[in-house]
Amino acid sequence: MTLEGKLLIGQRAVRGSQVEIRAIDPTIGETLTPAYLGASKADVEQACALAEEAFTTYRESSLDERATFLETIASEIEATGDELIERAMAETGLTRARLEGERGRTCGQLRLFASVVRAGKWLDVRLDPALPERQPQPRVDLRQRHVALGPVAVFGASNFPLAFSVAGGDTASALAAGCPVVVKGHSAHPGTSELVGRAVQRAVAKCSLPDGMFSLLFGLGNEVGQALVADPRIQAVAFTGSRSGGTTLMATARSRPRPIPVYAEMGSINPVFLLPGALEHHGEDIAASFVTSLTLGAGQFCTNPGLIIGIQSPELEAFIDTASMRVTESNAQTMLSPGIHGAYEHGVEALAAHPHVRQVARGQAGSGSHQARSGLFVTSASDFLADSALQAEVFGPSALVVECADLSEMQRVAAHLEGQLTVTLQMDAGDLEVARALLPMLERKAGRVLANGWPTGVEMCHAMVHGGPFPATSDARTTSVGSAAIRRFLRPVCYQNLPEHLLPESLKDDNPLGVTRLVDGKREV
Amino acid sequence: MTLEGKLLIGQRAVRGSQVEIRAIDPTIGETLTPAYLGASKADVEQACALAEEAFTTYRESSLDERATFLETIASEIEATGDELIERAMAETGLTRARLEGERGRTCGQLRLFASVVRAGKWLDVRLDPALPERQPQPRVDLRQRHVALGPVAVFGASNFPLAFSVAGGDTASALAAGCPVVVKGHSAHPGTSELVGRAVQRAVAKCSLPDGMFSLLFGLGNEVGQALVADPRIQAVAFTGSRSGGTTLMATARSRPRPIPVYAEMGSINPVFLLPGALEHHGEDIAASFVTSLTLGAGQFCTNPGLIIGIQSPELEAFIDTASMRVTESNAQTMLSPGIHGAYEHGVEALAAHPHVRQVARGQAGSGSHQARSGLFVTSASDFLADSALQAEVFGPSALVVECADLSEMQRVAAHLEGQLTVTLQMDAGDLEVARALLPMLERKAGRVLANGWPTGVEMCHAMVHGGPFPATSDARTTSVGSAAIRRFLRPVCYQNLPEHLLPESLKDDNPLGVTRLVDGKREV
Known part of the structure; x- marks a missing residue:
């Protein structure tokens, strides 16, 4: 064509x-x-x-x-x-x-x-169904569909x-x-x-x-x-798309004489918590798989792991060393467009120039145009907590490691996070109690909580949630990936005492569509 | 106490x-x-x-x-x-x-x-569930709850x-x-x-x-x-509550750094369509039951029938005559508060003074304070279509009858309506085709569509929708009455590869809560 x-x-x-x-x-x-x-x-x-x-x-x-x-x-x-x-x-x-x-x-x-x-x-x-004999008042026939x-x-x-x-x-x-x-x-x-x-x-x-x-x-x-x-x-x-694009559309939709719902997915930094047991026993592997996820597709995923949170320790230092080595070795990759590449360069430079952020690695420079060099940066939890700008998404293969003094500071970092699409726990059997303590806060921050994986894969299925609290999305009650995404475009209508001939197919007595129906609160097939 | x-x-x-x-x-x-x-x-x-x-x-x-x-x-x-x-x-x-x-x-x-x-x-x-053998890539374990x-x-x-x-x-x-x-x-x-x-x-x-x-x-x-x-x-x-109250809260919720959902039910005039067959065969009864619904509880329901739409005919005139007689006979009733009573009086006076509205009946005057006299008014469809102010809710026992020249004008009135909580069809067997032609538009206007009843009863059940398009509510995707109202306060979270010991009860392998679950898209109990 x-x-x-x-x-x-x-x-x-x-x-x-x-x-x-x-x-x-x-x-x-x-x-x-x-x-x-x-x-x-x-x-x-x-x-x-x-x-x-x-x-x-x-x-x-x-x-x-x-x-x-x-x-x-x-x-x-x-x-x-x-x-x-x-x-x-x-x-x-x-x-x-x-x-x-x-x-x-x-x-x-x-x-x-x-x-x-x-x-x-x-x-x-x-x-x-109608209950004509009910006392003190009969119940009318009520049927709902979307x-x-x-x-x-x-x-x-x-x-x-x-x-x-x-x-x-x-x-x-x-x-x-x-x-x-x-x-x-x-x-x-x-x-x-x-x-x-x-x-x-x-x-x-x-x-x-x-x-x-x-x-x-x-x-x-x-x-x-x-x-x-x-x-x-x-x-x-x-x-x-971007937060500025999404919030602009939200404002327009709200200022209409009749406002309408906006489902804007506006990105996320997808925090990953490195729990002590996981770091101790699998730090090396986690660092390797982290950099693979970070650099996948030049980091151009909404679910790219852009924030790593660990507790100061020799194990965290070893993790940073290994990750730095991998980042340093990583090849430059062409980004989607000159605009995206420019924004990435700008974001990475701002991190590098931040007085409380340490650049620990940059990837290989490329020979082509619009190629991104990966980046790895480190800051302390206290600096992270003090500057919300450090939560800004840098769209591309760059991540910031946050070093916490202890578990309670890690909890404070979790509580301080903006809404996210995903949050990940790297944990082993010994981390169960720490994970349990973090989980309630993480559920409040993200639409998807992972253990021992990386958020970059978003399975198309029934249980997926690709969504999350603002500013990750404009509507945390929904998902944009998976079968539940259909719900965003539906509303319920109730029909009271409609004659059978006027009812939509899905609501007729003999269920011609053969769909599952909730009859008097009980599921019927 | x-x-x-x-x-x-x-x-x-x-x-x-x-x-x-x-x-x-x-x-x-x-x-x-x-x-x-x-x-x-x-x-x-x-x-x-x-x-x-x-x-x-x-x-x-x-x-x-x-x-x-x-x-x-x-x-x-x-x-x-x-x-x-x-x-x-x-x-x-x-x-x-x-x-x-x-x-x-x-x-x-x-x-x-x-x-x-x-x-x-x-x-x-x-x-x-996880599909470790799937090609080209295994599927991780994904579980969703609200x-x-x-x-x-x-x-x-x-x-x-x-x-x-x-x-x-x-x-x-x-x-x-x-x-x-x-x-x-x-x-x-x-x-x-x-x-x-x-x-x-x-x-x-x-x-x-x-x-x-x-x-x-x-x-x-x-x-x-x-x-x-x-x-x-x-x-x-x-x-x-009122539209002004609801829209003020909507504006505040939106201007927060992190916007939140507002479920505002802001009232409705609950249009009732009198179809020709129903008018011909049951006009008298419908007029009587209409005035009963109109004056119930001094008309102080969000679902009060405030707008009646019929086609000019001797039958419609007879309906208006009977309804007028009933309204004239109706006793004054105490309203909820001086403020509500004042607003009602103001609304009724504005209708009575409207150059294109005819007052056809007022109820009995009361002897007590803050008592509402019912009111019945008539206008033509062309005047109704020309002046949106005639869609304003007058909270209390007052209704406006809209006389249409023919069915196609009735369709235009339906299309012109704002979002409503309810829309009602008064119909008999001969009105089926007319009803069928109106229904798609009515579904787009209201959360509940009734036949041959009155909207003032709102059953508490599973199929009820007490909601509807703006400005009836701020969120047509929800209901504030019935079991589905719980959904307004929930959001989905997906858990990926979480160890069994970390999963919430509802998601554990052996289903300790015994709740219905959708497994691989199929309903399991």
Whole structure:
């Protein structure tokens, strides 16, 4: 397919009219063709109007129609073949293996939501049958199901050009819930976005769904995103990116005449607690696996382990020595974009220049453009507690080690942490009591608590929580990865004494959809 | 028990220090003793500090401990006996029968949440066991449960001095979720609040729970409420009241360094659609039952039917005639407070003075103080569509009939509606197609859709939704009545590869709590 550099508005491909956007191959620093022009306010409005129109049909699509649509998107993405991988490599500097894996994850995610839709648990059907004889007053017939919120605005993330972008988890879960989607594509990978967007367009057509099910807009700066979130037809927002980007969208969503929910995943420094027994018995291994996790994909994961907390001891010193050696040996890696590389360099320089931070290692310098050198820094717990700026995320392969005087200072560091996506305990059998003492505070700080692993892998499954207290996300009650992500786009509706012929399928007496239902508070299949 | 006019901060009863609050018996217009003094900023801070301290223990209380606590509160409220009913009658002008019923509802609600806690479904346990042999990568062990958000601020409502006040549904569901509660009592019924608050205090002591589980503060104006919502220890807010009160709390919660969820139920005009067949065959009966619902409890329900929508016809004229006659015959009723009565009079006068609204009936004038005369008004759909002010809630026994030219104008009125708690269809068998055409829009407007009933009864059960799109509530994804209300105060946490000894009870291998769990996406008991 020849990339056309266009916006996708419903089934049409439209030339934009605003500021030009061009992807840059970060490996060689060269601009790629074609150029994309930003969407106008009228383009945003048209996409939203089409989405609203599509919603009136799609919200009542059958479970099978919806699941088939998600599966068709996955097939169409696969059918795009190597062109997609090559374009994504050029636009992001990520490796073929990584992008092939990410494509698998993206299509797996769409198929997971297809199975979630078919199972129908998300409807959360509850029936409280009428009790006409009840005293002192009869009970009416009450039935509850969940319905879709309405058209959703999805913002593509830069660091997962497939899995958290045009047809990533946010789009998949919104479509699964019954919501048409308008995507604001990330300006760093417009060509990848167009290829995936075309695949979604084809799936819409193949499934004979309304045109407005899906649109893809581009725009430099905040204008298009702000217009999208402010549009009265948009009913929810999903975003993965920076804290400033997320909080800006939150403010826009709140200032609407009718506020809407924003699900913004805004990053995290993913603290790792090195407990004494683990350090003593496995310090060397932990240091090695830490640096592997730290430098994976040039550290460009929201779950990158950016903060290590240990207790001053010869074992901690040995850990820092080993980790320093590994960091020093680590090769430079190309970052996603010049902007991200610039921000990383800036963050690392600020740490190095901090009066209470010691730089203990930097990785190898690279020969290419926009390559990140890993970094390892050390500070004391008292300095960490005194300066909140040390909790700022440095997006990339850099970490800060915090040395605590003792366990109680480690507890204070835990209590001082901002909200996180993950918190990790490195522990062995002898650390159980220490871990038990820390755990309640860690649960309050993060959406996922790990033992003896590294947070960079985020499994797509039912139990996953990729979320956490503010500022990690805008809404700690939700997850953006895993089957529970569908809940973000649903609301309950109760039907009282509706005639059988008027009830939605999921609530009819004979349960034609065969979904699990809670009848009088008891689960029935 | 002698009322002391004090704030309850943990287990202590403390004299306030700010502006005096005195209840007024609206039936006779007389001030009641004792006087309550408002809480200072230090009182707010102390209550929040105690709540935070209590949370560290209570968040991990067992299901049985928590359920027993809720049941003990119910018993202690019942043990307060007639004193509670008499004080509530004096402070609200509500009848004995109504208040006895409401006490039953309040205690029933506490016991419902006790059973919800014990059943443990709210934990929403999900297990995805490790798959060490999976290719290309093994799956780690992942387990999810829900945990409590933290201390919750609850605002008592004026119109349900028991069921939506100190130990009402918000408090019951927050305690069920594992959250200590700080209540801002409503200034219209401080004595009732103190009596219930003392009952909760006794339950805390009897159950050997931490002092800070519960506090009750008073304060005139916004200051105490604002300080409470702004306190960093408060993690969620539940409110039932006016739109201005709710949106003010929303703004405060958002402007915190760390924003928190606000569950504000801000009222509704609860539109009722009179479909042609129903009007033709049952118009007389519907008019009679409408006026009964309209005037119930002086119309002081959030679910009061304040908007009637029909199609111009002799049948609609007959309906208006019958309803007018019933309204004209209806007796004046004492309202909850001078303030509410004043606002009602103001609202009715504004309707009567509106150039495009016709007053068709007013109820009997009363001889007592603060008595509301019912009101019935008529306007055309075109005027209704042209003036959003006609959607303003007039809290009390007043309704506006909107006459539509035809079905398509009725559809436009439906589309024009703001978010509502309820929407009702009066229909008979012949109206099925009309109802089917309206239903999708009505689902988008309200949390509960009724057929052939009246919205004023809100059943406490599993399928109930007492919620709806903004501005009916601040969060359409939730309900404040029914067992699902507990979800407002929970968030998911995922545990990855945690050693069995470190896992919470609900997630241990052998399921010691015996709760339903989703294992690999399949429901297991």
